[in-house]
Amino acid sequence: MFWKRNKLNLKSNDNLYEHGNEHLIEIRGVTKTFQTAAGAFPALKNVDLRVDHSEFVAVIGKSGSGKSTLINMIAGIDRPTAGQVYVGDTAVHKLNEGQMAVWRGKNLGIVFQFFQLLPTLTLVENVMLPMDFCNVHKSNEREKIAMHLLDQMEMADHAHKLPSGISGGQQQRVAIARALANDPPILIADEPTGNLDSRTADSVFELFEALVKQGKTILMVTHDRDLAKRVTRSVIIADGEIIEESLARVFAALSSAQLIAATHKADPERYAPGAIIIEQGKPNDHLHVILKGAIEVVKRQADGSDLVVATMRPGQYFGEIEMLSGAPSIATIRAVDDVETVMLDQVAFQKMIGESQTTRAEIDRIAQQRLAENRGAR
Amino acid sequence: MIAPRWRKIFRDLWSNKTRTLLVALSIAVGVFGVGTVTHTFTIVQNEMMAAYPKSNPASATLYLDAFDDSLIQTVRRMPGIADVEARTALNVRVRVAPDEWRPLGLYTIPDFNASRINKVWRQGFYEAAPAFGAENGEYPPPDRAVALERSSLLIPGMLPPGVTVGDTLEIETIAGQKRTLKIAGLAHEETNFPAPFMNQAYGYITLETQEWLTGSRRSDQLMIIVADKTLKQKEINALAEQVKTKIESGGITVYVVQVPEPGKHPLHDLFAALLLLLNGLGFASLLLSGFLVVNTISALLSQQVRQIGIMKAIGARARQVVGLYLVMIILFGVLALIIAIPLSILAAGQLSLYLAGFINVDFPAFTIPPNVLALEIAIGMLVPILAGLFPVIAGTRITVRAALNDYGIGSNTPKQGFIDRALMRVRVLSRPTRLSLRNTFRRKARLALTLTTLILGGAIFISVMSARSSMVQTVEDLLKYWQFDVLVQFARPYRMEQLEQIARAIPGVERVEMWGLMNARRMRAEGSEGGAILLFAPTEATRMIDPTISQGRWLLPEDENAIVVSNTFLTAEPDVKLGDTIILKIQNREYPWRIVGICTARFGASGVAYVNYGYYARALNEVGRAGSLQLVTTQHDPEYQAKIKRDLDEQLKKQGVRVGFSMTSGDIRTQNEMFFNIIAGLLIVMAILMALVGGLGLMGTMSLNVLERTREIGVMRAVGASNGAVRRVIMIEGLFIGILSGLIAIAIAFPLGKLIAEGIGAALFEQSLSYEFSLFGATLWMIIVILLSALASVLPAHNASRMTVREILAYD
Ligand SMILES: Nc1ncnc2c1ncn2[C@@H]1O[C@H](COP(=O)(O)OP(=O)(O)OP(=O)(O)O)[C@@H](O)[C@H]1O
Numbered sequence A: 001m002f003w004k005r006n007k008l009n010l011k012s013n014d015n016l017y018e019h020g021n022e023h024l025i026e027i028r029g030v031t032k033t034f035q036t037a038a039g040a041f042p043a044l045k046n047v048d049l050r051v052d053h054s055e056f057v058a059v060i061g062k063s064g065s066g067k068s069t070l071i072n073m074i075a076g077i078d079r080p081t082a083g084q085v086y087v088g089d090t091a092v093h094k095l096n097e098g099q100m101a102v103w104r105g106k107n108l109g110i111v112f113q114f115f116q117l118l119p120t121l122t123l124v125e126n127v128m129l130p131m132d133f134c135n136v137h138k139s140n141e142r143e144k145i146a147m148h149l150l151d152q153m154e155m156a157d158h159a160h161k162l163p164s165g166i167s168g169g170q171q172q173r174v175a176i177a178r179a180l181a182n183d184p185p186i187l188i189a190d191e192p193t194g195n196l197d198s199r200t201a202d203s204v205f206e207l208f209e210a211l212v213k214q215g216k217t218i219l220m221v222t223h224d225r226d227l228a229k230r231v232t233r234s235v236i237i238a239d240g241e242i243i244e245e246s247l248a249r250v251f252a253a254l255s256s257a258q259l260i261a262a263t264h265k266a267d268p269e270r271y272a273p274g275a276i277i278i279e280q281g282k283p284n285d286h287l288h289v290i291l292k293g294a295i296e297v298v299k300r301q302a303d304g305s306d307l308v309v310a311t312m313r314p315g316q317y318f319g320e321i322e323m324l325s326g327a328p329s330i331a332t333i334r335a336v337d338d339v340e341t342v343m344l345d346q347v348a349f350q351k352m353i354g355e356s357q358t359t360r361a362e363i364d365r366i367a368q369q370r371l372a373e374n375r376g377a378r
Numbered sequence B: 001m002i003a004p005r006w007r008k009i010f011r012d013l014w015s016n017k018t019r020t021l022l023v024a025l026s027i028a029v030g031v032f033g034v035g036t037v038t039h040t041f042t043i044v045q046n047e048m049m050a051a052y053p054k055s056n057p058a059s060a061t062l063y064l065d066a067f068d069d070s071l072i073q074t075v076r077r078m079p080g081i082a083d084v085e086a087r088t089a090l091n092v093r094v095r096v097a098p099d100e101w102r103p104l105g106l107y108t109i110p111d112f113n114a115s116r117i118n119k120v121w122r123q124g125f126y127e128a129a130p131a132f133g134a135e136n137g138e139y140p141p142p143d144r145a146v147a148l149e150r151s152s153l154l155i156p157g158m159l160p161p162g163v164t165v166g167d168t169l170e171i172e173t174i175a176g177q178k179r180t181l182k183i184a185g186l187a188h189e190e191t192n193f194p195a196p197f198m199n200q201a202y203g204y205i206t207l208e209t210q211e212w213l214t215g216s217r218r219s220d221q222l223m224i225i226v227a228d229k230t231l232k233q234k235e236i237n238a239l240a241e242q243v244k245t246k247i248e249s250g251g252i253t254v255y256v257v258q259v260p261e262p263g264k265h266p267l268h269d270l271f272a273a274l275l276l277l278l279n280g281l282g283f284a285s286l287l288l289s290g291f292l293v294v295n296t297i298s299a300l301l302s303q304q305v306r307q308i309g310i311m312k313a314i315g316a317r318a319r320q321v322v323g324l325y326l327v328m329i330i331l332f333g334v335l336a337l338i339i340a341i342p343l344s345i346l347a348a349g350q351l352s353l354y355l356a357g358f359i360n361v362d363f364p365a366f367t368i369p370p371n372v373l374a375l376e377i378a379i380g381m382l383v384p385i386l387a388g389l390f391p392v393i394a395g396t397r398i399t400v401r402a403a404l405n406d407y408g409i410g411s412n413t414p415k416q417g418f419i420d421r422a423l424m425r426v427r428v429l430s431r432p433t434r435l436s437l438r439n440t441f442r443r444k445a446r447l448a449l450t451l452t453t454l455i456l457g458g459a460i461f462i463s464v465m466s467a468r469s470s471m472v473q474t475v476e477d478l479l480k481y482w483q484f485d486v487l488v489q490f491a492r493p494y495r496m497e498q499l500e501q502i503a504r505a506i507p508g509v510e511r512v513e514m515w516g517l518m519n520a521r522r523m524r525a526e527g528s529e530g531g532a533i534l535l536f537a538p539t540e541a542t543r544m545i546d547p548t549i550s551q552g553r554w555l556l557p558e559d560e561n562a563i564v565v566s567n568t569f570l571t572a573e574p575d576v577k578l579g580d581t582i583i584l585k586i587q588n589r590e591y592p593w594r595i596v597g598i599c600t601a602r603f604g605a606s607g608v609a610y611v612n613y614g615y616y617a618r619a620l621n622e623v624g625r626a627g628s629l630q631l632v633t634t635q636h637d638p639e640y641q642a643k644i645k646r647d648l649d650e651q652l653k654k655q656g657v658r659v660g661f662s663m664t665s666g667d668i669r670t671q672n673e674m675f676f677n678i679i680a681g682l683l684i685v686m687a688i689l690m691a692l693v694g695g696l697g698l699m700g701t702m703s704l705n706v707l708e709r710t711r712e713i714g715v716m717r718a719v720g721a722s723n724g725a726v727r728r729v730i731m732i733e734g735l736f737i738g739i740l741s742g743l744i745a746i747a748i749a750f751p752l753g754k755l756i757a758e759g760i761g762a763a764l765f766e767q768s769l770s771y772e773f774s775l776f777g778a779t780l781w782m783i784i785v786i787l788l789s790a791l792a793s794v795l796p797a798h799n800a801s802r803m804t805v806r807e808i809l810a811y812d
């Protein structure tokens, strides 16, 4: 039976998991609607998300934006109203409750913000509990393994205390030890540092970083912007939708509604190394934001030779000058390596700058600056 | 090594001992109730069933004029008769204090060694009276000595205090001779009523002793054993009537023929009623226990919701979680059994001792019947599992998300319902009061469960109290029936003037009434004879009877052949109803009577009927003659009545009048009360148990309610509520629940009490009791409920108000 499969094995040959998903975690078109007294409330709207092996992903967003709802889908704590959730070889949305519990126990470690430990069990017993429920490890080895995990979290000295006898930060460490009890490949944490002071939060975060180095994949909800900067990748959620991170970063002045609108209209595009993205002298009707890879800005010299005037990396955008002026391109843009971008077309672009004066001013400023540089290069 | 999850269960049980004990006690209540009742009855019934037939009880007993041995031979030769034995009953008085005499019954057994019917046994050491020294007694008793029936020692006052084997009793015969009778030892008879029921001591003597006391060797009771053991009561009755006819043809009067239901212990009916009551108690406690268990276990699970969420999040399957809590419940059951089994063994031991004493069966050898034990274990396991299964499955079905959702306090608050809105609008109440009342209604299921438990306990308590006061009331009503102090019924009718003269001559007699009295039988339409009834013909102006009329009316002076029959007559002749004309056969002639009323007879009495004396005397040709005499004395205390009765008996005897039967209204009261007191006592025990159990339930559910709200209390304090305010809010809620449950319980107890009273009446007396709702019981329950609910909510509220906000918010 499929849930007997112990680990999420990466299929080495074609990088494909059993259900055709390419990524370790793949969420496709997930919608979650809660029935409330005030009527149906969509907490997630047609969300897509991909997380690869060994990624450390932060989920950020305002309170009530749907962060917990999103990771609950992955952890199988809640079910999508529509859409699919694949984790490794498992179609999570198809498991029944019993299968879900076993699968979760063996493949996911979960850490919450509050109330983690069973109050009447000692710390080491708390850590042993998942092994007990999922019947992982030989029963006579469990205590040793649990002690080892506690030791890793620097909690071994307290192993035989009750949870009420240690601080909140220490409880969080024990909870992480427990999340690791069955050696799951994925760790899901909902605001694990939410009620810790910044120093303690930092040390918990370091633990996570170490785990990622050991090959774990971690998905963590956090409110802490500083911590979020230190992860591989952030997923931003607003009003139940994932915002294109690059857009959010680049156009920081946009409201979340504007960001969502922009995300909706943004089309992803990929370019092979050396591909021409915009050609000098030709009209350009897209604004590109670089997600991955690097591009060169190449200016055709009077003598016909090409001069690389600038290199741009993820987080930067290009094409705004032509979009603002409507004139043909003043330079060629060429992919240096594998490049991914998202593009906004003319309509979306005009809408965006039309709604946000600050953003327009910022884009104008960049455009002016670049034009000035351009003239200098000539 | 025990797996951590099981350790959690043990630790949970141990770390919250109060709660654990509460749940275990809730279960124990049911086990105890049912266990004790079943245990008691298994013991006593076994003893009664086993012991009674061994005594070879008489198929019929005839009470007749003194006779000698030749009559015994005659009867024994009659067809259908297997065995005959004679006995004599003497009534004497025994001095129990320098100035106090009590009646004493002496039964002559002509040949102790050859006695075969209604066997009397030697009683050795007697647990109920160890100081008596019965083990040193002599049996059969020698001449001029008595072997006392052991039940004579059960209640004090019937014999001189502190008598032991070898002491002498000072007695006085009916003829007034003073004698001393040595106590030879103890005897035991299963076939007679125990002494407490007869309100007099009795014992056994030899024929020589009888002769020494009365000058006669003749007997006056004939005990018969029929040859065919399969005969029914009716057939035995017919046979006994034949014997009676045969005896009377020889010129000897037979006064009473008594045929008990074959194989039925004389106290069987009383016992059956007790069984009914006790079963009711057992059932009630089981029901209450079930509610308590549902309540406590669902409260417990709601406290565990987050832990369930955590366990499921880290990989526990619902099955495993259900398993955990089922084991927890089973542990509760085991704990309950550990508490309940020894207690119920103790209680059953005491109860059966008490009952066995009254029934005068042998004290049961102390056994724990395996079937009782099995029943107790089954209840202790099944009740909590059945009661807990639903809350457990519902509690563990909760999704991880719902369990862990932490949207702060009251996130599960349903939309404001009708009650909430209505409550908030009641401006008379202060804001905190309204707040606590709204809290009360918020967890509707919990509230319903708590209320049901409390209402059940209260309703049963008040109903049982009402049943008791109805019984007391019924006895009072009954005793009002007789407005005389002494009653004498004669063996045959006598001239009125003669009897009146004798009676009026006795000092202390205020008024005398003479009534006609005849034995009659109903002639049924198809020609068969119905049961015997006693036909009284009071004078039209009688002031000595105040009957309770249940249908129709009492006799009017101008009535001719009008008759008022007792409800007991209707029980025997169910086809008869008000307005019918019935044929009564009196002295071999038939007379028609028209039924104008139905009255309530003395409990246990056979059919009785009343007609006007004038018409009766003319119709039966009995003018100027009467068979019954009743008188009112100047003082009405039982001692005075007894003295007048004795004086009258003596005078009548001197004048050669044959008295069939005489008694005082004091005797009637004692007899009835004896009977009642046992039941009433049992009802009180029931009520106390119900109060205890109800109180326990109240304490339990209230404190669980408050415990469950610890977080809420924390939040209230966090937003600045003072300890006093917190306690007030909790207490108002507790009191509200208590008072509400009390009021509903009272409302339910009114009809329920009537139902129970009717049940008791029907089972015991074949008539309903005069229903009296117990205001005392209702008030008492109200007080209990208010006190306990205040206490049960204040204690946990106090504890909660002492916790710091941080502790409370971390509390789970
Ligand atoms: N069980 C539920 N019933 C109704 N609405 C819900 C439920 N759970 C979540 N929601 C709603 O869905 C939205 C997203 O909730 P979610 O818990 O995912 O937010 P979040 O981003 O985790 O917020 P926070 O940072 O406060 O934890 C919220 O508006 C919330 O009110």
Ligand SMILES: [Mg+2]
Binding pocket: A067, A068, A069, A190
């Ligand atoms: Mg959240």
